[in-house]
Amino acid sequence: MSDLIKLCKAQDVAPGQSLQVDAEGLPALAVYNLEGEYYVSNNMCTHGMAWMTDGYVEGDEVECPFHGGRFNIRTGEPTAFPCVVPLQTYPVTVVDGDVCIQRPVA
Incomplete structure (x- = not known):
């Protein structure tokens, strides 16, 4: 049986926007809506102590x-200096209008 973690309602994340969510046992997460496709990454920048959800979404990147x-929202890869370490990303499933991720294996 799959161990999905429900993060939020899909309708809570407007297109081109992000939302910080907390899930037990995980770091703070960012949920992104790119034209109706949802992506999830860790919310803390890998370079400095800043929430990515406080940044700016432009196309498929977040500043x-x-x-x-x-960073590229889809892959977590850094696309502009000074960031060089990728954001951790999580595969997303939308179930009955809920944005979910698979519980990571420890």
């Missing part, structure tokens, strides 16, 4: 509000 580094 960190601290130093202006950027």
Whole structure:
């Protein structure tokens, strides 16, 4: 049986926006809506102590509000300096209008 973690309602994340969510046993997460497709990553920038949900979403990238580094939302890969370490991303499933991720294996 799958061990899905419900993060939020899909309708809670407007297109082109992000939402911080907390799930037991995981770091703070960011949920993104890119034209009706949902993506989830850790919310803390890998370069500085800043929430990615406080940054700016442009296309399929999010800009960190601290130093202006950027990440690809779909892959977590850094796309602009000073960020060089990827964001951890999680496969997403939408079930009955809920954005969910599989519980990571420890």
